[in-house]
Structure formats: C-alpha cells, structure tokens
Amino acid sequence: MTGPLATTPCTLPLVEVCVTEFDLACLPATGAVFDRLVALRPAQVVVDLSGCRHIDAAAIGLLLDVHRRLARADGVLTVRNPNPRIRRILHTARLDQILPIVDTAPSSPPGTPTAEQEPIAAPPALVAHGRASVRAAT
Template sequence: MTAPRRPECSVPLVEVSITEFDLSCLPETGAVLDQLLALRPQQVVIDLAGCRHIDAAAIGLLLDVHRRMVRAGGVLAVRNPNPRITRILQTARLDQILPVHNDAGAAPAPATEEAAAPAASAAPTSAEVAVLPAGGTPSPGAAPRAAAYGRAAVTVRT
C-alpha cells in the first residue's frame, strides 16, 4: 500500500520578521514556524532586520526549519541580519547551509541542489507572517487574522 501523495507547495512565499530570537521566546517562535510550515510554502524568508540577538537555540531552530523545508522541496533563507548576527551565523557556518541576504530587495537563491528545484506552486497566493514583540504594531493594511504567542504576535497577510 502506498502512502497518499502529499500536496505540493500551496503558498509560494512566506516572509517572517523576527524581532526576538533566543531561548526565552523559542517556544512561541517555534509554534509560529510550525504553523507556517503547515502552509507548505515553496520559500520562507526570515527577516532579522529588527532582531538584535540570536543564540544557539535559535540557530538550532533555523536548522530544523531548513531541514524540514528541504524535505518538502522548499527553500529557507535569512534576510537582513545585523553585523553581529551575521558573525554569529558565520561562526556557526549557517551561512554555508542556507542563503543569507543583506539586501531586502534580493530574492533568496537555493543553498543546495536539493532545494534548487522546488515544486511549482499550486496557488498564486503569498502570506506574510510578522513576529512582533508584545505590544508591537502589525504592518499597515494587515489582514484581521492575528494571534498572540506569548511575547510574540503574528499577523498573516495573503
């Protein structure tokens, strides 16, 4: 008996802006990323422009998300880390595993040949998830769907 075929990517791009990314907020961030991966995105971009610190637990979570994305035929990329976070990512050699971009306008490129051929999107929609600190303000024009995750709030736009 063969297993039912898993649907291909249902969302072409999900962008996540993370402002706190360390052990103290990892359960909330992990829950958000689990929900995000349930969308079966073709590409996930984690924007760290507003993030001041990343620790080993957060790097472990990035590696887990990367592994899950590659298995699903998708690509995970990191965008706009500050110079300190860039050095941490380089020290952990994470920059050799997944794309790290410093230009907000640059489209992430696949880091491996496995991720180079993601499946075609089934739906021409995209979603943006912003992980904000408690009391943070969602992006203007955000859809009314928002949920709180401890010290983080998530806003999804399609």
C-alpha cells in the first residue's frame, strides 16, 4: 500500500534541454516543456543555457519550481554553461546555492566511457538520452 507521499522511481537517467530564450515572454512555452519533462520522472535534467542571452525573475522562478518538483521525485536539476552575465544573475538570486551550475561540454550519452574509464564490457539494457530546444515565437 502506498501513501500520498510515495514516489515513483525515475524512468530516465538524463534529459537535456537547450534553452535559447528564457524570460516572461516565453515562459508559457518553456513551462509546458518542463511540465512534460518532469512527467517523465528523469533522474537528472540538465538545462543548457549556452545559447541563452537573457534570463529574468520569472525564469528563475520556473527553475526553482522545476527543481522542487524534481527533488520530490529524487531527481536533480543542473544548469549548464550560462554566460558570465547570466551566471552573475543566478549568483545574485542565490540559485548557485540551491542547484548545481556547471561549465562543461555537452555530455556523452550515458554509458559512454571517458578517457579515465575502461570500456564497458556490456552496454546498459536501456539508455534514454534526449535533447529539446525551446524558442520563443516572435
């Protein structure tokens, strides 16, 4: 018997989202994408901001909401490659104290060996790796 606080296990190891516009004007479309992503119950969502030039308070609020929803299901939200201006905004909003903000190249699909790792003897039974782009309609 499960109670109302029981969580469903994560169904995907990683979902990546490349966000190019992230402000109040595009929040409904971006929010809808995040709603669909959270419904997939991923273990980790990486929001790549490398192509994003601006972020506002509404977008920060959405990131916090997605972080809370993922955390309830034992998922993690990570922000990747914000430009220096957006990094300062995230720091000022103290988002860097709540969720990981990293500067890295796009990740390889799960199970891909790195230079430090030996090749994997057998491929994983199920690997899911996705990417979505969100652009505001003009």
